[in-house]
Amino acid sequence: MTPARVGVFGLLGSGNLGNDGSLEAVLGYLRAAHPEAAVDALCGGPEVVETRYGIPATRLHWYRGEYRTASRAGAVAAKGLGKLVDAVRTAAWVRRHDVVIVPGMGVLEATLPLRPWGFPYSLFLLCATGRLFGTRVALVGVGADAISDRPTRALVRWSARLAAYRSYRDALSRDAMRAMGVDTVRDEVYPDLAFALPTPGAASGPAGEPGRVCVGVMAFHGGNDDRARAEEIHRRYLDGTTRFVRALVEDGRPVRLLTGDEVDRTVVDAILDAVDSPLVTAAEAASLADLMKEAAAADTVVATRYHNLVCALKAGTPTLALSYAAKSEALMDRMGLDAYCHPAREVDADRLLEQFRALEKRSAELRQTLTERNQDAARRLEDQFTALTAALFPATDHAHTHALREAP
Template sequence: MNTPVRVGVFGLLGSGNLGNDGSLEAVLGYLRAAHPEAAVDALCGGPRVVEARYGIPATRLHWNRGEYRTASRAGAIAAKGLGKLLDAVRTAAWVRRHDVVIVPGMGVLEATLPLRPWGFPYSLFLLCASGRLLRTPVALVGVGAAPIGDRPTRALVRWSARLAAYRSYRDTASRDAMRDMGVDTGRDEVYPDLAFALPAPEASAPPDGPPGTVCVGVMDFHGGNDDRARAEEIHRRYLDGTTRFVRALVEDGRPVRLLTGDQCDAAVVAAILDAVDSPLVTAAETASLADLMKETAAADTVVATRYHNLICALKAGTPTLALSYASKSDALMDRMGLGAYCHPAREVDADRLLEQFRALEKRSAQLRQTLRERNQVAARQLEDQFTALTGALFPSADHTHAHAYKEVR
């Protein structure tokens, strides 16, 4: 009897970010359809959530439970230092137990949000270095990347990518960024974000009658890794501009549904609800990308900041305007045929945003058709991604299941 292939999944999973969890869900769907014999477990940020939600064993990513809390006391600083040493041993021991390790999507090769090199970049480097030393292939599947200014972070990210056995990216800009960092990307491919492989909500009929709900996806946005000196100014401008936009929609009689994508976004929702104070503004409670897709599918239009809020709206086929904070949002909107409908999150101009919103709604029917066509293309491309992944990581597997993923879609 053959021993089941042992597959590990790795990342900040189960930690409150719905986009990260959606990428995991997509990869688990692929594994269960194409490789049902695989034994899967995770090394992740929120093991209890992953175990409860996805039914796979999970191990905590960091030995130090206070890893992402600021350390000011000597004891906390010492615990962090000890944790870095122990995590090197723990990561290698975990990698050794597996035949293959997959990092499912996520922006693991970017620093478009505040990030310290000794945080997740260090963890990813430990993973990829352990994989190379122990001859366990590590696959970075459909990941995001971006230019990185901070030299230690850039070095860790570059070496992580070089040490990985397989790399694919969610947009061309990500591949270009890694090439510019000195990574040989000649064999790396670009596919749509893994979240496009998730089941879509039932398509709703085009809206008829008076204008309906607008979903506004908000974010606890303070700029990127290089914006720390003016993070509060960026956040204030973002919040003020978004609040003014929501207030303008309410004055036009439009119901507004506020969406989030991470637990930290709740403060922004609370601030907008307090500032606008209207029964027309409500907040959605979402626990997954499926919940987000249902919300966006029921809306006339979506205006959103978080990358995976955008994906959910586009996947649902709803005309969408991006409050873009990184090139990945611009690339996504361009791929889906809505490249003209981006607005800078760092400099939200409520009046200009309202103009773009109205222009978007005038083309609603045409854009819904465009999204239907682009989603069909994305689905086919992700089938190719998973076929390529099987060839790269499971060369000796029984390929009687190789086409199962296509059949269940």
């Protein structure tokens, strides 16, 4: 038998730690269960993916300015041409593979600003050409949400329909796809793929000082339907978060600022400027493993980005969510901390501080709850990878089963 040709697809290597963590989890699965597979990527940051994960990678978009606003005629024309070129490039790449995996990520949602001709168009090209050439496309542990913009909703719906396999990171995602007209009868829900990653030990040195609180921040401007209020939402979020950090410092608590994407650095800088104190420091996290180390060394975590929450919960640290979407609330509910959510659009520093203190009073109890929920998540993800093998590598799965039966 020739080795399976497996592609991974998405905005990977582009600065978002959550996306890269999902890739890392899937690569770990492939290397353990299908070490003979030839794996490569079509992704946003091929140089990073090749260097960090050791697999060949191709740039997702022909036009390098794809995610920059095009105002001049030349840039608009280049973007338009890029859409045509990408259709050909994507088809050629898909045709070379037996299987393509989209690892996690919120690829079926628009909870952050998103244009239909951006990633939704790219995902549609992938799924359509996969169906055309008989390449099995799998959306594995992905996030989804109701989408009001009609072109974006249509592209997302058809992408999901054309995929050969779908699973979701929460029940809300599956329900959203069902509401958008996708048959989800065979689709399963599993924990986020990042829960399959190893749990590192706590960070050492100054980052592990007693009483430390990790505050995960985000360059948050609202969602896809909030473009008219984006700056107002951002100012309110930044002001509330800054006031909360200042209150912690006044109580003598060391604060460690975390990010999950390169764009979040502006928020970190703004808080450091506003709260001029040696008690406030910023972490230089390059992976979800780094974020987990930071969270494991903290007494408590307060975080906005979804995968900041995942890392803190997986590290077993009591966590309060600054929630910007239903996916955060679903995650907190799954992990037994549904009472500790605060709206990111309306950060009230005084109310947030009350919730924070209530969370800390139950710290020991919640750490035990998180231990139990993490064990369950690990078992469920073993089921996810078993199901993925059966769906995408049936010949390999049959041979593996036969070998087990023949073993003495």
